[in-house]
Amino acid sequence: MEEAKEFLQLNKEEAESVSRLTIHPHRLGFQCSFYEDFALRGIRVDSVQRGFVSCTFRVPPRLTDKSGNLATGAVANLVDEVGGAIVHVEGLTMNVSVDMSISFLGTAKLNDELQITSKVLGRRGSYSGAIVLVRNKVTGELIAEGRHSLFDKHGSKL
Secondary structure, three states: OOOHHHOOOOOOOHHHHHHHOOOOOOOOOOOOHHHHHHHHOOEEEEEEEEEEEEEEEEOHHHHEEOOEEEEEHHHHHHHHHHHHHHHHHHHHOOOOOEEEEEEOOOOEEEEOOOEEEEEEEEOOEOOOOOEEEEEEEOOOEEEEEEEEEEOHHHOOOO
């Protein structure tokens, strides 16, 4: 544990750099939050139908690993966001992720254009499920398949 703490400790220059960051709180209807700007910038919604959404996303440098591949954490974020968006009901608060399962089947490189599709698998009470497929738009190669389960407190009797 001590080794982990030591590894994560910021040096003086890093600490000063972090202390100068200005991150404004997110206000609905105003500017994007840091998270939205960093992780979600560049997603373009192509089509929305009942229970289905299709998006396009070009892999930016900020979401790649040292090998130039789309980071697995970025793929997990896409599954979370697009899977959550497909089950969202306008006017209600966002659902809470209960479970995500992701199969990583390929890699995406910097500037690859991805096709992200999501479909509602079903709803039962307060529980919803979605599947998210991430493909290379040019080659059709399946990069990842995610299953996302969400809970909505509004439908709950608790």
